[in-house]
Amino acid sequence: MKKPILVSGIQPTGRLHIGNYLGALKNFVDLQNSGKYDCYFFIADYHSLTENFNPAEKPAQILNLAADFLAAGLDPKKSKIFIQSAVPQSTELAWILETIAPMGELKRMTQFKDKSDAQQENVNVGLFTYPTLMAADILLYDAQFVPVGDDQLQHLELARTLARKFNSHFGRTFFEPKEILTATPRVMSLDDPEKKMSKSRPGGCLFIDDEPEVIKSKIRGAVTDSESVVKYDPKRKAGISNMLEIMSGLSGKSIAEVERGFAGMNYGELKHSLADYVSDYFEKFRKKKATLLKKSAVIKSALRSGSAKAKKSAEKKMADIKKKIGL
Ligand code: ATP
Ligand code: LTN
Numbered sequence: 001m002k003k004p005i006l007v008s009g010i011q012p013t014g015r016l017h018i019g020n021y022l023g024a025l026k027n028f029v030d031l032q033n034s035g036k037y038d039c040y041f042f043i044a045d046y047h048s049l050t051e052n053f054n055p056a057e058k059p060a061q062i063l064n065l066a067a068d069f070l071a072a073g074l075d076p077k078k079s080k081i082f083i084q085s086a087v088p089q090s091t092e093l094a095w096i097l098e099t100i101a102p103m104g105e106l107k108r109m110t111q112f113k114d115k116s117d118a119q120q121e122n123v124n125v126g127l128f129t130y131p132t133l134m135a136a137d138i139l140l141y142d143a144q145f146v147p148v149g150d151d152q153l154q155h156l157e158l159a160r161t162l163a164r165k166f167n168s169h170f171g172r173t174f175f176e177p178k179e180i181l182t183a184t185p186r187v188m189s190l191d192d193p194e195k196k197m198s199k200s201r202p203g204g205c206l207f208i209d210d211e212p213e214v215i216k217s218k219i220r221g222a223v224t225d226s227e228s229v230v231k232y233d234p235k236r237k238a239g240i241s242n243m244l245e246i247m248s249g250l251s252g253k254s255i256a257e258v259e260r261g262f263a264g265m266n267y268g269e270l271k272h273s274l275a276d277y278v279s280d281y282f283e284k285f286r287k288k289k290a291t292l293l294k295k296s297a298v299i300k301s302a303l304r305s306g307s308a309k310a311k312k313s314a315e316k317k318m319a320d321i322k323k324k325i326g327l
Contacts, residue, residue: 006037006180009044009084009134011319013051016068017205018278019187022249023149023318027182028075030149039079039142040310041069043303046084047092047133050126052119066299068208071289076302084137086307089314093102094129094135097162100169101132102122105161109154118200139166139174140314145178150185151196170324182240190222199249206246209286212279219243219275230262230270231306240267242275250281 009026010016016025032039047056062083073130084090109131115125131154138159146156156179165176175198189195189204197205206218224239232255234241248258262270292299293303305314 003036003038004144005040005142006031006145006147007040007141008067009042009137009140009206010056010145011044011048012065013048014199014206016196017199017207018246019149021208022184022246023189024147025068025072027147027180028109031180032074032079035174037145038107040138040143041074042082042084042310047130050124050130051115052122057213066303067289067292070292070299070302071285076306080309081302082306082310083303087314088312089188089318090133090136090140092318093140094133096321096325097132100165101162103146105158105162106131111151113131114253127191130160131155138177139163140317143177144175145180147180150181151191172225173321173324182249184245187246188238188242190218193242206278208282209289215279216275219271219278220270224267228266229266230259232259233261241300243270247277298314
């Protein structure tokens with residue numbers, strides 16, 4: 001029987017942090033290994049052009065993200081791992097979707113507002129139409145499921161709206177994709193636990209390839225509160241609760257179990273123990289990534305074969321889409 005299709009992408013804009021890992025990448029690997037889905041995972045290089053960038057750094061950023069994918073456990077034999085720009089049909093479909101995308105909905109997108117504020121000297125149209133390209137990435141492969149973090153839900157809602165609208169104007173063509181969230185869909189910043197951990201605020205990020213000393217020093221410096229009891233209470237104890245969530249996400253234990261494990265510890269002991277756990281957890285990953293980066297030909301060949309497979313299904317789908325709209 002045909003398995004349902006699952007698609008997700010990550011932008012090559014910097015190093016992956018533990019929010020990207022617990023909200024997305026770890027779940028990609030678990031979903032791939034469940035054997036229940038036909039998986040497509042890609043590097044969203046076209047999306048990454050909407051942020052200020054240096055062309056000389058782009059190839060290394062792409063290679064680095066591909067190494068993250070493979071070192072974390074994505075397997076080119078099980079999933080199609082590819083580069084967005086290697087499948088031109090996604091930008092082709094993005095244009096078609098733009099012609100049915102309501103301007104008002106795009107204007108309401110939180111990410112557009114946040115990123116426009118963050119780079120006021122470069123509020124480009126691509127930043128505005130970003131969600132239509134994301135919808136194209138999803139609808140092009142007939143995806144029914146999309147694993148993402150909480151900040152992408154608004155974009156996914158638009159993908160459903162566009163699928164529905166296209167289907168009703170031009171006949172049944174697309175699935176309405178559903179999100180798959182993890183138990184930690186919004187990891188908070190270490191230096192400001194009221195804000196989402198984000199690559200645009202590197203000071204609050206725990207990067208998954210950070211060396212153990214860096215992990216220790218970042219966690220030691222994480223913002224907590226003026227009490228001393230380890231307790232899960234995101235409203236009153238955002239910093240401690242975020243650390244409990246990180247521990248729970250990595251260990252697979254419930255928050256209650258994690259809380260019990262730390263019972264009687266002070267904040268310093270909690271931080272020490274979390275830092276050890278995080279550095280041990282990513283030890284294998286760090287080694288595997290370093291080895292992979294020395295063999296870039298292996299990474300490139302995985303991307304080439306994944307891109308060829310993705311392109312094949314995209315070409316077929318695009319022919320149907322064009323027929324539907326009379327082109
Ligand atoms: P960032 O804000 O760090 O730049 P992003 O959302 O702009 O991340 P990506 O790097 O492409 O862009 O995000 C990859 C995936 O990681 C997405 O599915 C996103 O929802 C998820 N993600 C990003 N930040 C977090 C977070 N703090 N907690 C959980 N998931 C997150
Ligand atoms: N916008 C996403 C990256 C992305 C994506 C997608 C995720 C681009 N296209 C399709 C899922 C499905 C982000 O994480 N910032």
